[in-house]
Amino acid sequence: MSTAILWFRRDLRLADNPALLSALEESETVIPVYIHPQSSRQPWAIGSASRWWLHHSLKSLDDSLRSLGSKLLIHSGDPLLVLRALIAQTGADRVYWNRLYDPADIDRDTWVKKSLREDGLTVETYNSNLLYEPWEIRRPKGEPYKVFTPFWKAMLAAGLRIPAEPPPTRMPALPQDLQGESLDSLGLLPAIPWDHGFYDAWSVGEAAALTQLDEFSSSGVFAYKTQRDLPGQAGTSRMSPHLHFGEISPRQIVVHLMEHQEPGLSAGSESYVREIGWREFATHLLFHFPHTCDHPLDDRFLRIPWRDTYANDLRQWQKGQTGFPIIDAGMRELWHTGWMHNRVRMIVASLLTKNLLIPWQEGARWFWDTLVDADLGCNSMGWQWTAGCGADAAPYFRIFNPVLQGERFDPEGDYVRRWVPELAKLPARVIHKPWEARASELSACGVNLGQSYPLPIVDLKASRERALRAFSVIKNESMTA
DNA sequence: TGAAATGTTGGGGCG
DNA sequence: ACGCCCCAACATTTC
Numbered sequence: 001m002s003t004a005i006l007w008f009r010r011d012l013r014l015a016d017n018p019a020l021l022s023a024l025e026e027s028e029t030v031i032p033v034y035i036h037p038q039s040s041r042q043p044w045a046i047g048s049a050s051r052w053w054l055h056h057s058l059k060s061l062d063d064s065l066r067s068l069g070s071k072l073l074i075h076s077g078d079p080l081l082v083l084r085a086l087i088a089q090t091g092a093d094r095v096y097w098n099r100l101y102d103p104a105d106i107d108r109d110t111w112v113k114k115s116l117r118e119d120g121l122t123v124e125t126y127n128s129n130l131l132y133e134p135w136e137i138r139r140p141k142g143e144p145y146k147v148f149t150p151f152w153k154a155m156l157a158a159g160l161r162i163p164a165e166p167p168p169t170r171m172p173a174l175p176q177d178l179q180g181e182s183l184d185s186l187g188l189l190p191a192i193p194w195d196h197g198f199y200d201a202w203s204v205g206e207a208a209a210l211t212q213l214d215e216f217s218s219s220g221v222f223a224y225k226t227q228r229d230l231p232g233q234a235g236t237s238r239m240s241p242h243l244h245f246g247e248i249s250p251r252q253i254v255v256h257l258m259e260h261q262e263p264g265l266s267a268g269s270e271s272y273v274r275e276i277g278w279r280e281f282a283t284h285l286l287f288h289f290p291h292t293c294d295h296p297l298d299d300r301f302l303r304i305p306w307r308d309t310y311a312n313d314l315r316q317w318q319k320g321q322t323g324f325p326i327i328d329a330g331m332r333e334l335w336h337t338g339w340m341h342n343r344v345r346m347i348v349a350s351l352l353t354k355n356l357l358i359p360w361q362e363g364a365r366w367f368w369d370t371l372v373d374a375d376l377g378c379n380s381m382g383w384q385w386t387a388g389c390g391a392d393a394a395p396y397f398r399i400f401n402p403v404l405q406g407e408r409f410d411p412e413g414d415y416v417r418r419w420v421p422e423l424a425k426l427p428a429r430v431i432h433k434p435w436e437a438r439a440s441e442l443s444a445c446g447v448n449l450g451q452s453y454p455l456p457i458v459d460l461k462a463s464r465e466r467a468l469r470a471f472s473v474i475k476n477e478s479m480t481a
Numbered sequence: 482t483g484a485a486a487t488g489t490t491g492g493g494g495c496g
Numbered sequence: 497a498c499g500c501c502c503c504a505a506c507a508t509t510t511c
Binding site: 401461 | 482483484
């Protein structure tokens, strides 16, 4: 009789789960366990919004396992110690998990695998999370990619359609005496209830991920190419947190889209799958350049004279009180739902790093804590892209104007009206620049600038020029990354 | 997956 | 009719 431990981490699903399938194939008894780290002292410990998601995702996984005759054991503590205790208790002779790629995860997993193998156990790990793992896509001479387009071409050449396995139809029962901790005891949910909006915005779990994919692929995806940039429309897939926690795999997504759009993908699907490619690229980058979660990939950017006193401006940005409607709408959407439209992420990031001249790491930290889809690779790449110091980054002089971006991508002001209700009555003509509205117009709309809604915290023209001066220190130097 | 400054062109008003 | 100026509208350059 062989007993396997199946260690769930960020692969919280039953379908297309290779570690789960192997465990079932090779063992009579399978013990699914989730192990929560006891201390949150490590630098990129899971953020508050992600903890909320994790709670509900674990609950959902446990429900699914129970419906198949099993359940999810929950423990907290050092994974190696927990696994060893569980092995001693159950006589398990093998351990399975799906691989992760963040630096701290790699260090931990390497250590756990080595230690368990020295204990005499069989340890097998799998790819559940990516179309291609970071070392599978390489430049001709073996170096990692630093530019998206050739990376993407290499992925296309390797082939995107990779079969996804169906979920098991039954699971062996757990030994009777096996008792874990309760989900609630992990304390993942907030002590103060700031999560009302999260419940309205999201359905968590594997079934919800599949439903969301089904809806998106049968309607939204066809207009994705044009609609995805409009934050006032429901034009995005909203799959990111499901993908991050592994409630669904990129293989499942691609297969699903291809099966429903024979023989070729629609233009919308092409551009959506390309975004899946960006996720793979971000994982590739963080794997090969693990310092880039808090250190610029391009060393020249160490010389940027960031401001050193900015606590107040940072706080206003975080609270959505900058006086720029599209910025404040985005930051409030983030706070209320744990998510922000991608176009708006770029705009708020540009304001923070360029106009406010605040280090991109501050923005990355805030997103890390507040996003339900916070992903170390995607977050680091995104912030470095905006700041200009990353792979395939925006040139340093590319500075978004929040008024023009608002007018271009939220022309009727729908998005601003939804998230900045104190401006809702303003006509579209001025909703992205209330300081230019006539006094009579403002009072007729119930807006009292400086009182009911703040005046802009920076002058766009002057702060743009300051940013250009500050960032010009990287000119005329060779790349040292 | 910018924005602003600068350059060019061409139609229309006007002496 | 002609030259001149003005200035949108568009194109190019620069940051």
